[in-house]
Amino acid sequence: MSKVGLIIGREYFTRVKKKSFLITTILVPLLIMAFYAIIIIVAIKGGNSSDSGKLAIIDEAGLFNDSALSSIKQKGFELVKNETETSFVGKYKDKGYLGFLYIPKVNIEKPEGIVLHSQSSISLTRSNEVSDLVNNAVEDKRLAALGINPEDFKKLSANVSIQNTIDTKEGGKKTVAGISYAVSYLCGILIYLMMIIYGTQVMRGVTEEKTNRISEVVISSVKPFDLMMGKIIGIGAVGLTQFAIWIVLFVLLQGIIPLLMPDILNQAGNAASAPEASSSIGVMKEITNGLSTLPMGKIIGWFMFYFLGGYLTYASLFAAVGSVVSEDQQEAQQLVFPILMPIILGFVIMTNAVQNPDSNLALFGSLFPLTSPVVMMGRITYDIPLWQLLVSAVLLIGTFILLTWLTAKIYRIGILMYGKKPSWKEMMKWVFRKS
Numbered sequence: 001m002s003k004v005g006l007i008i009g010r011e012y013f014t015r016v017k018k019k020s021f022l023i024t025t026i027l028v029p030l031l032i033m034a035f036y037a038i039i040i041i042v043a044i045k046g047g048n049s050s051d052s053g054k055l056a057i058i059d060e061a062g063l064f065n066d067s068a069l070s071s072i073k074q075k076g077f078e079l080v081k082n083e084t085e086t087s088f089v090g091k092y093k094d095k096g097y098l099g100f101l102y103i104p105k106v107n108i109e110k111p112e113g114i115v116l117h118s119q120s121s122i123s124l125t126r127s128n129e130v131s132d133l134v135n136n137a138v139e140d141k142r143l144a145a146l147g148i149n150p151e152d153f154k155k156l157s158a159n160v161s162i163q164n165t166i167d168t169k170e171g172g173k174k175t176v177a178g179i180s181y182a183v184s185y186l187c188g189i190l191i192y193l194m195m196i197i198y199g200t201q202v203m204r205g206v207t208e209e210k211t212n213r214i215s216e217v218v219i220s221s222v223k224p225f226d227l228m229m230g231k232i233i234g235i236g237a238v239g240l241t242q243f244a245i246w247i248v249l250f251v252l253l254q255g256i257i258p259l260l261m262p263d264i265l266n267q268a269g270n271a272a273s274a275p276e277a278s279s280s281i282g283v284m285k286e287i288t289n290g291l292s293t294l295p296m297g298k299i300i301g302w303f304m305f306y307f308l309g310g311y312l313t314y315a316s317l318f319a320a321v322g323s324v325v326s327e328d329q330q331e332a333q334q335l336v337f338p339i340l341m342p343i344i345l346g347f348v349i350m351t352n353a354v355q356n357p358d359s360n361l362a363l364f365g366s367l368f369p370l371t372s373p374v375v376m377m378g379r380i381t382y383d384i385p386l387w388q389l390l391v392s393a394v395l396l397i398g399t400f401i402l403l404t405w406l407t408a409k410i411y412r413i414g415i416l417m418y419g420k421k422p423s424w425k426e427m428m429k430w431v432f433r434k435s
Contacts, residue, residue, distance in 0.1 A: 003222045007230025008237065011205070015238045025242050029249040055130065056080045056092055056100035061111075063103055063137035075129060077101075085115070093119060101130060108141045180381040181354055183294060187303055188350040188378035195310045195343055195373065198239045199318040203336070205231055206322030210415055224412035228323075229404070232315040236308065243307070247300070299380050302389070309396040310373025313403055314339065320407035323414035324422050346371030350378035357382040367392050369399035406431050 015021055057064065057072070057079050064072060064079060072079070078097075080088065085102040092100045099118030106112060116122065116130055140150040206228075222230075321335045349371055353362035357379040365375030366384075372392045376384075413430045414422065422430075 004226045004230045004233075007222065007227060008234040011231050011234025012237050012241075015201075015235065016241060021238070021242075025245050026249070029246050033250070054078060054097050055116075055126075056088070056095075056097045057103065058083055058085060058088060058100060059103045061103045061106045063134070063141060072133065075133065077133065085117075089117060092117070098122070098126075101134070103134070108138060108145060111138055180294065183299065184354045184357075184378050184381045185350075187299065187380055188347070188354065188374050191303070191306055191310055191377050192343060192347045192350070192374045194239060194307060195314050196340070198235055198311055199314045199339075200336075202232055202235050202315045203318040203322035205235065206319050206411075206415070207325055210323065224415055225408045227415075228316070228319050228408055228411045232312060232319060236311050236315065239307065239311065240304070243304070294381055302380055303377060305393065306373040306377055306396070309393070309400060313369065313373075313396065313400045314343065316400070316404045316407040320410040320414065320427070323411045324417065324427065342370035343374070346374035350375045353378040357384070363388070367395060369395045372396055 055077050057077055059079060080100065083091075085104075088100055088102075099116060099122060102115045102117065104113045106114070111134075114134060116127075122130075143150045143153050317339045318336070321339065325335065346365060349361055349365035352359065353365060353375050356362060362375065362379060365371045366379060366388060368375075369392075373396070376389070376392055409431045410427050414427070
């Protein structure tokens with residue numbers, strides 16, 4: 001056990017002390033939090049930036065009455081009088097307008113000939129605003145022509161918002177379905193990526209030591225199985241360390257941001273409570289409220305378990321492949337492809353499971369050991385029966401033990417084999433060969 005511990009320590013500290021590890025581990029949460037802060041700033045500062053891109057309106061059809069002036073001005077539009085389309089084309093830029101909307105006298109039943117003038121392409125958002133403005137004005141005119149008060153008609157329109165409330169011992173907690181979906185998807189894709197990234201690191205580490213003949217020296221004093229387990233556990237510990245640092249940094253940064261940017265956050269609170277609050281601010285508030293209703297302890301705990309279980313299961317397979325290939329990366333890719341197939345299958349099933357967590361496909365993917373790490377994390381924010389979690393965990397642990405025992409037989413032969421690329425058929429013979 002002491003020899004395995006030495007190998008684990010060597011693999012762990014060799015990678016943790018690298019500058020690339022330190023840079024990646026610290027920069028990733030910093031970049032994410034910086035991106036989050038930029039979103040807040042843009043949402044606040046950019047939410048009221050319509051004045052920088054004002055559009056003029058020449059309304060010969062009379063779609064906009066005096067009562068509409070204040071509302072269209074708030075949206076960055078201004079009515080211009082005593083001008084024609086021809087006379088205003090050469091003036092609007094000098095007057096500080098991004099462009100102008102020309103509305104000729106039109107038939108309300110079939111309005112045609114409306115033109116938006118500008119000297120460059122109008123953004124999609126602004127173009128949609130113009131379309132909505134004109135469509136609403138035409139609808140109001142049609143209602144008025146039918147003797148219907150547009151304001152009374154708007155009162156009849158329904159836009160019901162249904163709030164999902166989770167009943168807990170502490171009382172009802174409001175949640176957002178999209179948050180559960182996003183967290184489940186993020187957890188699933190993280191497991192998917194980490195299994196591939198760290199599994200590939202195991203394979204490359206074994207291949208490099210074999211190519212440099214280091215493994216021959218190590219095996220003279222350590223059993224091949226101990227060497228393989230030491231590499232797998234050591235590299236897995238690096239992944240856990242990275243996750244732990246990320247979690248700590250995220251918690252610290254969330255506490256530091258209010259101290260670093262108190263003015264911005266105060267503006268965010270004021271904007272969220274204002275009648276013309278930016279939709280971005282409202283969305284961020286919903287995200288915060290939605291996250292607070294999720295069982296984060298359960299999510300993080302099972303995430304760590306499935307990361308370890310999935311990583312250990314596949315790392316043994318990657319180590320076996322690394323032991324039978326040399327410097328030819330094409331050989332490694334050919335042998336790795338069958339290992340990647342169930343991981344990719346798990347990702348495909350997970351994309352369905354986050355939308356239909358109780359489907360038969362999601363249940364199968366959650367219990368099948370080669371896909372359960374990815375698929376189960378895609379369901380983790382939903383109410384999963386305890387028996388499914390326990391059965392999935394037992395099957396994953398059993399599969400890890402079985403695959404480690406089988407791949408160790410491939411590893412002990414392949415690590416000392418040079419000059420020949422074995423096929424999967426030959427490797428299966430090694431598995432069932434008596435010691």
